[in-house]
Amino acid sequence: MGSLKLLGLLLSVILCILECQGATQSTKPNIIIILIDDMGFNDVSFHGSNQILTPNIDALAYNGIILNRHYVPNLCTPSRATLLTGKYPIHTGMQHFVQIPDEPWGLPLSERLMPQFFRDAGYATELIGKWHLGFWRQDLTPTMRGFDHHYGYYNGYIDYYDHTHHMLDKNYSSGVDFRRDLKRWHLDNGTYATEAFTNEARRVIEQHDRSRPLFMVLSHLAVHTGNEDQPMQAPPEEVAKFSHISDAKRRTYAGMVSSLDKSVGQTVRALSDRGMLNNSIVLLYSDNGAPTVGIHSNSGSNYPYRGQKESPWEGGIRSAGAIWSPLLEQRGYVSNQVIHAIDWLPTLAAAAGVQLPANLPLDGVNMWPSLSGNLEPQSRRLLHVMDDIFGYSSYMRDNLKYVNGSSFEGRYDNWLGDLPTEEDDPLSAYYAQHVLSSEVQQVLGTRSLTNDRIEQLRADATHRCPSNEQNFTQSIYLCQPLEAPCFFNLAKDPCERYNLANLYPLQLQLLEQEVQQFRINAIDSVRVNTPDLRANPAFHGGYWEWWNDTTITAGSGGSKWNIFNWVWLSCLSCLHVAVKYAL
Ligand SMILES: *[C@@H]1O[C@H](CO)[C@@H](O)[C@H](O)[C@H]1NC(C)=O
Ligand SMILES: *[C@@H]1O[C@H](CO)[C@@H](O)[C@H](O)[C@H]1NC(C)=O
Ligand SMILES: *[C@@H]1O[C@H](CO)[C@@H](O)[C@H](O)[C@H]1NC(C)=O
Numbered sequence: 119m120g121s122l123k124l125l126g127l128l129l130s131v132i133l134c135i136l137e138c139q140g141a142t143q144s145t146k147p148n149i150i151i152i153l154i155d156d157m158g159f160n161d162v163s164f165h166g167s168n169q170i171l172t173p174n175i176d177a178l179a180y181n182g183i184i185l186n187r188h189y190v191p192n193l194c195t196p197s198r199a200t201l202l203t204g205k206y207p208i209h210t211g212m213q214h215f216v217q218i219p220d221e222p223w224g225l226p227l228s229e230r231l232m233p234q235f236f237r238d239a240g241y242a243t244e245l246i247g248k249w250h251l252g253f254w255r256q257d258l259t260p261t262m263r264g265f266d267h268h269y270g271y272y273n274g275y276i277d278y279y280d281h282t283h284h285m286l287d288k289n290y291s292s293g294v295d296f297r298r299d300l301k302r303w304h305l306d307n308g309t310y311a312t313e314a315f316t317n318e319a320r321r322v323i324e325q326h327d328r329s330r331p332l333f334m335v336l337s338h339l340a341v342h343t344g345n346e347d348q349p350m351q352a353p354p355e356e357v358a359k360f361s362h363i364s365d366a367k368r369r370t371y372a373g374m375v376s377s378l379d380k381s382v383g384q385t386v387r388a389l390s391d392r393g394m395l396n397n398s399i400v401l402l403y404s405d406n407g408a409p410t411v412g413i414h415s416n417s418g419s420n421y422p423y424r425g426q427k428e429s430p431w432e433g434g435i436r437s438a439g440a441i442w443s444p445l446l447e448q449r450g451y452v453s454n455q456v457i458h459a460i461d462w463l464p465t466l467a468a469a470a471g472v473q474l475p476a477n478l479p480l481d482g483v484n485m486w487p488s489l490s491g492n493l494e495p496q497s498r499r500l501l502h503v504m505d506d507i508f509g510y511s512s513y514m515r516d517n518l519k520y521v522n523g524s525s526f527e528g529r530y531d532n533w534l535g536d537l538p539t540e541e542d543d544p545l546s547a548y549y550a551q552h553v554l555s556s557e558v559q560q561v562l563g564t565r566s567l568t569n570d571r572i573e574q575l576r577a578d579a580t581h582r583c584p585s586n587e588q589n590f591t592q593s594i595y596l597c598q599p600l601e602a603p604c605f606f607n608l609a610k611d612p613c614e615r616y617n618l619a620n621l622y623p624l625q626l627q628l629l630e631q632e633v634q635q636f637r638i639n640a641i642d643s644v645r646v647n648t649p650d651l652r653a654n655p656a657f658h659g660g661y662w663e664w665w666n667d668t669t670i671t672a673g674s675g676g677s678k679w680n681i682f683n684w685v686w687l688s689c690l691s692c693l694h695v696a697v698k699y700a701l
């Protein structure tokens with residue numbers, strides 16, 4: 119028994135050393151996810167809009183891959199849960215609404231999250247910015263769920279400058295919603311949120327220990343609204359660039375977008391300065407469509423798509439996105455592969471050589487070979503929305519899109535956010551030149567990106583729906599989703615005008631059966647929508663903070679892990695040296 123144990127120990131030491139050596143030469147790529155909040159499909163200029171120019175984002179997209187058919191859940195909390203789990207919200211209980219600050223629920227602890235898998239594979243893991251997956255118990259918060267560090271906020275939005283979250287419809291005091299790890303953090307009071315998060319991202323990159331790969335989610339507040347009494351906030355110097363926009367709200371929105379675009383340039387620059395960019399994957403996308411009108415409306419535009427955030431339509435679920443990496447064999451093209459937020463966990467893990475547990479029940483698939491090789495689009499079935507409490511669903515088999523019911527009694531079922539062409543940015547006359555002189559393009563320095571190439575890619579990524587067609591208002595095509603389910607052929611009708619349900623009832627039935635299959639396997643929503651008054655910041659020193667005492671430790675999960683690893687790593691390097699010496 120004793121000798122067996124000794125043998126086992128020896129074996130594990132050898133294995134450890136081998137692994138350790140592998141780790142020091144680690145070539146695993148850095149993963150940088152820039153998650154934008156509530157930005158419209160039509161609010162990046164690579165989709166053709168000339169009103170708000172986004173030269174940095176565009177340069178990243180043109181040098182990488184424009185994700186032309188990138189789908190996401192239609193709301194913050196479900197969308198973020200999907201990214202981190204690789205599962206549909208109906209498989210984690212996150213399908214119904216968002217986490218409201220005083221509601222005691224969050225992403226179930228039974229779920230293992232993307233940062234945990236990457237951390238287990240040796241990554242340093244960082245969350246900067248928004249969480250929105252629950253905080254009523256400390257063990258639901260980011261540093262307890264796989265992130266070594268978190269700098270940012272727990273709720274859906276905060277004030278851009280003083281970082282408070284104020285529930286105006288409740289009688290709570292306003293509370294600061296800002297932390298560094300588990301610590302209350304107010305040293306950055308007054309710094310515009312986009313700048314604060316960008317500064318933190320740069321600090322993380324500059325101080326990163328390059329013997330380890332970095333997994334960083336830069337989860338912006340932009341371009342979500344701030345608190346309801348002052349929803350639109352942008353630095354005056356950014357807003358001043360948009361005097362060509364007459365609507366004051368949209369002008370401030372443009373300043374928010376512009377500030378975000380600058381951040382993308384600075385983040386890419388920081389990666390390059392640190393020598394990390396050439397081994398990085400940068401993914402950028404919006405968590406859902408823009409809320410053009412209604413609750414938290416920011417006047418973003420998803421045009422020409424139908425509907426908006428929190429609706430079953432393309433305007434809510436088709437997200438502006440791009441991915442860039444030198445590890446992608448084919449780059450500089452527009453991808454028409456249908457890809458969904460469920461796919462990022464398996465895709466990024468595969469790209470990084472991070473092993474996921476074999477029995478992990480994922481909904482997503484590895485899209486890396488498809489993206490990297492620019493392969494023929496593969497067939498997909500995607501469940502976009504299934505919220506049986508609000509009572510609506512949205513589903514897609516390849517190009518056939520099924521919609522049953524709607525949100526807000528159908529108030530946002532229309533085509534919103536058409537932009538007046540006479541309000542183009544004067545700089546748009548020199549659009550390609552503007553992109554070529556962006557910070558991202560300066561950093562990447564690719565010569566293959568020419569004026570012509572830019573115009574070509576932009577044309578490929580620009581979406582238009584015939585504007586002169588009136589026949590879709592004929593009753594045979596009319597879609598009244600609150601009355602009866604509809605379906606559309608997105609290949610011919612991406613703007614969801616021609617409901618084909620009356621013409622092809624059999625096809626409709628097939629789609630309904632497929633949706634039914636998803637419903638059979640759905641778990642119930644875990645939302646607890648009874649407010650808990652103990653959430654009131656007045657009870658927590660003026661901060662939004664967990665109010666259930668079921669906590670693991672008083673310290674940070676992050677630092678606990680670090681100490682453990684530090685001991686483990688020093689032990690390993692001791693052995694390493696000892697073995698070298700012995701040989
Ligand atoms: C609202 O808060 C104020 C101040 O704490 C308190 O006096 C008042 O009773 C509260 N009202 C309600 C309806 O809870
Ligand atoms: C943040 O700064 C503003 C302006 O200086 C100040 O009025 C406010 O009290 C500060 N907030 C906190 C929580 O310190
Ligand atoms: C990336 O750049 C750094 C610094 O310029 C260099 O040391 C490293 O070898 C490069 N790595 C790759 C994979 O090209």
Ligand SMILES: *[C@@H]1O[C@H](CO)[C@@H](O)[C@H](O)[C@H]1NC(C)=O
Nearest residue numbers: 584586587588589590595616
């Ligand atoms: C609607 O009318 C246009 C011509 O105005 C025609 O090209 C198009 O095919 C029609 N669409 C349908 C679905 O009937």
Ligand SMILES: *[C@@H]1O[C@H](CO)[C@@H](O)[C@H](O)[C@H]1NC(C)=O
Nearest residue numbers: 509511522523630631633634
């Ligand atoms: C469509 O919605 C109705 C009303 O909510 C519901 O009874 C029906 O089951 C739904 N059909 C599908 C296939 O989801």
Ligand SMILES: *[C@@H]1O[C@H](CO)[C@@H](O)[C@H](O)[C@H]1NC(C)=O
Nearest residue numbers: 222255652665666667668669
């Ligand atoms: C914390 O949550 C647990 C489980 O949800 C509950 O049983 C317990 O009473 C809560 N404790 C407090 C102090 O709220």
